[in-house]
Amino acid sequence: MNQYEETIQKIHDDPVLDALNTPEEVGLRRYRSRLSLDGIGYITFGIWSVVKIIASLFLSTEFYTKMIGYMQTEDEPEELVKLVFGVFIAIVCIMTLLVHFKIGVAAIRYSNGTRKTRGFLFLVLIMIVLTAHGLSTYFTQHDYDIKFLDDTAVASAIADLTGIFILIDMVISASRIKRFRRLQREAKQED
Amino acid sequence: MQMDFHYYATYCAAILAGYSHEESMDICYSAQFVDLCSKTLLGKIGAPAQAATTQLQLELMDGRSDLLAVQESTSIWSSFHFLPGNLHKEKNRRTKLYMDKYRLVCMPNGELVKKTVQLAMGQSLQHVGIAMHVLADTWAHMFFAGTPSLVINNVTTGDFYEMKEDGTQSRIFFRHNPSVPDDPEKNLYTNSLYQSSETSVMNLGHGRAGHLPDYSYLKYRYLPAWSDYRMVLKDNPSDYMHAFCQMIYALKKLRAGDDDIRTEIYDTDAIAGYEERIDGILKKRQLIACDDWKAFGEELSGMAIPDFDIETYQEEYMQAAPDQKEETFLGRFIRAALAQKRMVCEEIQSTGNLLTGIPMRRRKKDKK
Numbered sequence: 270m271n272q273y274e275e276t277i278q279k280i281h282d283d284p285v286l287d288a289l290n291t292p293e294e295v296g297l298r299r300y301r302s303r304l305s306l307d308g309i310g311y312i313t314f315g316i317w318s319v320v321k322i323i324a325s326l327f328l329s330t331e332f333y334t335k336m337i338g339y340m341q342t343e344d345e346p347e348e349l350v351k352l353v354f355g356v357f358i359a360i361v362c363i364m365t366l367l368v369h370f371k372i373g374v375a376a377i378r379y380s381n382g383t384r385k386t387r388g389f390l391f392l393v394l395i396m397i398v399l400t401a402h403g404l405s406t407y408f409t410q411h412d413y414d415i416k417f418l419d420d421t422a423v424a425s426a427i428a429d430l431t432g433i434f435i436l437i438d439m440v441i442s443a444s445r446i447k448r449f450r451r452l453q454r455e456a457k458q459e460d
Numbered sequence: 461m462q463m464d465f466h467y468y469a470t471y472c473a474a475i476l477a478g479y480s481h482e483e484s485m486d487i488c489y490s491a492q493f494v495d496l497c498s499k500t501l502l503g504k505i506g507a508p509a510q511a512a513t514t515q516l517q518l519e520l521m522d523g524r525s526d527l528l529a530v531q532e533s534t535s536i537w538s539s540f541h542f543l544p545g546n547l548h549k550e551k552n553r554r555t556k557l558y559m560d561k562y563r564l565v566c567m568p569n570g571e572l573v574k575k576t577v578q579l580a581m582g583q584s585l586q587h588v589g590i591a592m593h594v595l596a597d598t599w600a601h602m603f604f605a606g607t608p609s610l611v612i613n614n615v616t617t618g619d620f621y622e623m624k625e626d627g628t629q630s631r632i633f634f635r636h637n638p639s640v641p642d643d644p645e646k647n648l649y650t651n652s653l654y655q656s657s658e659t660s661v662m663n664l665g666h667g668r669a670g671h672l673p674d675y676s677y678l679k680y681r682y683l684p685a686w687s688d689y690r691m692v693l694k695d696n697p698s699d700y701m702h703a704f705c706q707m708i709y710a711l712k713k714l715r716a717g718d719d720d721i722r723t724e725i726y727d728t729d730a731i732a733g734y735e736e737r738i739d740g741i742l743k744k745r746q747l748i749a750c751d752d753w754k755a756f757g758e759e760l761s762g763m764a765i766p767d768f769d770i771e772t773y774q775e776e777y778m779q780a781a782p783d784q785k786e787e788t789f790l791g792r793f794i795r796a797a798l799a800q801k802r803m804v805c806e807e808i809q810s811t812g813n814l815l816t817g818i819p820m821r822r823r824k825k826d827k828k
Contacts, residue, residue, distance in 0.1 A: 283693050286693045295689045298689040299689045
């Protein structure tokens with residue numbers, strides 16, 4: 270304990286406070302806060318992913334035209350193809366949002382004790398793999414030729430890296446919370 | 461702290477320390493004036509703006525948020541209202557930027573409070589009053605820093621619990637409605653809005669905890685941002701009693717001219733026979749205790765204590781000739797405020813902390 274902590278303790282020694290500041294209680298507060306922030310961060314990341322999808326359609330007409338070309342056959346009118354394409358994109362956006370929202374809300378509920386199980390971590394692990402794989406396509410699509418790597422690709426890669434970081438921190442924080450809750454139960458049983 | 465303690469309680473402490481009624485009035489007026497001496501007021505009376513000992517809400521709202529504004533703000537609030545407890549404290553794995561702010565956290569019984577009282581030795585009563593204001597605020601405002609900082613001054617508003625004398629705890633709720641007074645019966649208080657910007661004025665001092673540190677009856681626990689997820693306890697009745705007894709000790713030393721000032725000494729003998737009365741005032745569940753402290757003070761001295769009037773000495777200062785201004789009441793107050801600010805800022809700057817500005821000595825060296 271350093272001199273500063275000794276001063277605080279000297280002024281305010283209180284048994285109620287001692288019970289609130291055991292290593293288990295402090296650890297639980299720290300990792301609950303982290304997991305809650307991770308959850309909020311991942312929901313925000315989901316919104317960013319949807320914005321990215323929609324922005325890439327509006328800004329990249331080449332991609333849009335290519336996709337319409339793939340989907341259209343000789344007999345189908347172009348308007349119908351565009352409608353189907355629009356519905357497809359809407360479904361993708363909604364699914365993306367739902368997955369991010371589910372993971373984020375589950376993390377927040379686990380952090381505040383409303384949710385008891387850590388089943389959402391399986392989905393987290395899947396998303397880590399998928400996001401990491403998606404990250405690599407920024408570099409492989411042009412056969413690792415860096416001169417084709419534009420600013421938007423770099424920015425998106427950094428954002429995705431952040432998403433992976435959030436997911437990994439979720440796994441760590443959820444595990445630590447489980448450990449501290451177990452230690453807390455053991456400490457109460459000993460008392 | 462509020463007027464009840466800075467004006468009336470300081471008067472009581474001065475009487476108990478042996479000062480006369482007139483001397484006590486000068487001391488307590490100066491102590492209260494620290495909370496009102498803003499740039500706006502100084503501009504009105506034609507006094508130097510550097511002597512400001514506080515910043516009004518409108519001044520803070522209108523102010524910039526760049527480095528110079530942060531330095532100006534920090535130099536005022538750290539010097540007069542949030543005196544740092546330990547400018548050399550350590551914390552592992554933190555950047556210099558964080559540590560500069562962490563070391564500004566206000567705590568009582570620090571080296572700086574000792575220097576504050578010693579600086580007032582042999583000086584005017586106005587200087588004594590300023591020293592008493594600073595000393596008292598180290599108890600009320602402990603655990604907050606006089607610099608706008610989210611990572612130091614933010615609190616988790618969902619973790620505020622009042623700890624009552626019967627052992628029960630009740631949750632404290634915050635709202636952002638400064639036009640409505642705090643409601644102690646419903647545990648409903650006003651605080652500043654959460655702002656994620658590190659140097660936002662909302663994160664200055666104890667704004668995030670509202671006026672809770674200034675209410676003498678409250679004992680509560682909460683989670684400050686700097687405490688690494690440990691709860692801290694703020695026992696205002698006990699802290700205010702410590703502040704009162706320490707003020708009496710300091711005032712006696714100042715009156716006797718004895719500069720052997722020590723920390724962690726509280727003159728409890730001086731309040732013998734009055735402990736219950738003082739304890740009752742401190743623990744009474746009210747937002748401001750002016751009436752009770754005033755009644756106590758008038759009983760102690762047998763004299764009437766006039767209500768505080770901010771304009772009492774302004775005319776004297778404005779009418780005085782330029783070479784006579786320093787001898788007026790406000791002139792002596794201004795000189796004392798400048799000395800206090802210079803001392804605290806130099807102490808902070810000597811540790812390599814530039815949050816109160818670049819040291820004057822360094823500037824002269826750069827010019828050469």
